[in-house]
Amino acid sequence: MLRLSELSIVESWDALEGIPEGKVLINTINAHSFNVAQKDELFAEALAKGDYLIPDGASIIKACRFLGAKSMPEERIAGWDLFSFEMDRLERKSEERIVNSEKLRVMFMGSSEKVLAMIRERAKVDYPNLEVVTYSPPYKPEFSEADNKAIIKAINEADPDLLWIGMTAPKQEKWTYQHWKELDIHCHVGTIGAVFDFYAGTAQRAPLWWQRHSLEWLYRLVKEPKRMWRRYVIGNPLFLWNISKERD
Helix, strand or coil, rough: CCCCCCCCCCCCHHHHHCCCCCEEEEECHHHHHHHCCCCCHHHHHHHCCCCEEEECCHHHHHHHHHHHHCCCCCCCCCCHHHEEEHHHHHHHHHHHHEEEEEEEEEEEEEHHHHHHHHHHHHHHHHCCCCCEEEEECCCCCCCCCHHHHHHHHHHHCCCCCCEEEECCCHHHHHHHHHHHHHHCCEEEEEEEHHHHHHHHCCCCCCCHHHHCCCCHHHHHHHHHHHHHHHHHHHHHHHHHHHHHHHHH
């Protein structure tokens, strides 16, 4: 069982700034992923043993304070924030280092070819100094051995300077954790799920007012009640129950 009080969670933007270069795995945690990890041992292990864990939810911050946890994050850092931070940093770095029109490379692995095509088009405008490569894995609950080999080969051959994995939680975290040693790369790797759709424009992120008041979850529930009701209507009380059990 995953215990929030024992996790090492990024506490501030300063800590994000201090993540070293090289092969680093960055995951996010929110109330939903914490709930899922209570019954999914591999997912719990993936979150606990990644290099950095980002607090993607005000509920995580408040729960850490309530528990007197090992880590006391000061503010929420959403998956979108991590994405923007890493992309902006790589863009600046690429702009400074471009020689003979060679660009640093960012890879998006996950989602559909339709979404990836939209990401490539937007990135041309937002990040003109980056080369963007993509890979769309088969859409299925479980990958075959051949699927996994093809994905790993594509990533290793691309040799990106930044890698984003977007297959929704917990699949993306578990896959990356299981195949970490097979990835012959030397860059930051982030599992960011819905950010692929947000950036492509196929899903809308909550307006700033909702974000600033920690109500992004409610916005998503209002926009997609059929898909999100179980995660929030059942999941939010379940999170409170899980946290209260941990304190006991």
